[in-house]
Amino acid sequence: NKQEPLKVIISGAPASGKGTQCQLITQKYGLVHIAAGDLLRAEISSGSANGKRAKEYMEKGQLVPKEIVFMMVKERLLQSDSQENGWLLDGFPRRLSQATALKEIGFQPDIFILLEVRSLRDTKYDMVAEDNLVERVVGRRLDPVTGRIYHLKYSPPETEEIAARLTQRCDDTEEMVKLRLQTHHQNVESVLSMYEDITIKINGNASKEDVFSQIDTALTTLIEQRNATLGSM
Ligand code: AP5
Numbered sequence: 535n536k537q538e539p540l541k542v543i544i545s546g547a548p549a550s551g552k553g554t555q556c557q558l559i560t561q562k563y564g565l566v567h568i569a570a571g572d573l574l575r576a577e578i579s580s581g582s583a584n585g586k587r588a589k590e591y592m593e594k595g596q597l598v599p600k601e602i603v604f605m606m607v608k609e610r611l612l613q614s615d616s617q618e619n620g621w622l623l624d625g626f627p628r629r630l631s632q633a634t635a636l637k638e639i640g641f642q643p644d645i646f647i648l649l650e651v652r653s654l655r656d657t658k659y660d661m662v663a664e665d666n667l668v669e670r671v672v673g674r675r676l677d678p679v680t681g682r683i684y685h686l687k688y689s690p691p692e693t694e695e696i697a698a699r700l701t702q703r704c705d706d707t708e709e710m711v712k713l714r715l716q717t718h719h720q721n722v723e724s725v726l727s728m729y730e731d732i733t734i735k736i737n738g739n740a741s742k743e744d745v746f747s748q749i750d751t752a753l754t755t756l757i758e759q760r761n762a763t764l765g766s767m
Contacts, residue, residue: 542620543729545725556622563620574598627728629721633725646733652666
């Protein structure tokens, strides 16, 4: 009667807060965080042929070919810690063919979290929340020592020492994020169509604590529902 580990996908526009929320979710739920973007950046750092190929696409804000990214994600999902503790997949799948490939190897999430960040000027989602997301991207900084994500305005580093060592991602410019957003908007609907019945939309416009509290409620509810089902068996 043991509860199966949780399987979660988190999706959302570039800089919508996926990585930030994943740090909070893993802290509380102990899931293994598998971020497609991080896997790709590690591959680039390794200097491999796949890394070199991936870089060409990432520099243009385009999606890396499926065979490269799927192979890495699949390998990580199959490792024993992901199997035992459950997984939190971030930034994958990003197009329908990726979602289909994931399903074909038997990986079906329990919940699909969509982070929605609307525009500061316009409440219509289709109008692209560019101004807000651009501000988040341009102010983002990363701590290479702890892996923590900061923002100069919204989530500033705690000490001078941390501030001095922060780095910036090379695709975090206004121009690049607009290209990444375009790619996101071209693909998001088709991916959503695969997970319609398990999708939960979260308002990403709130503070990171408030966004997490919405996600936390959704995950707790899901676990309670599963416990109730197990109990009645
Ligand atoms: P990836 O690394 O996944 O980038 P992304 O989707 O553009 O997402 P980000 O990492 O930029 O943002 P995030 O949502 O994690 O936001 P964060 O929490 O950091 O992908 C990079 C590239 O790799 C892609 O362009 C593509 O080329 C390739 N790739 C990746 N996956 C692929 C796939 N499946 N197939 C093919 N190619 C793929 O937050 C952003 C900033 O905002 C931070 O500074 C943070 O402090 C701040 N912030 C967060 N939450 C809040 C809040 N609530 N209020 C205020 N500020 C906040």
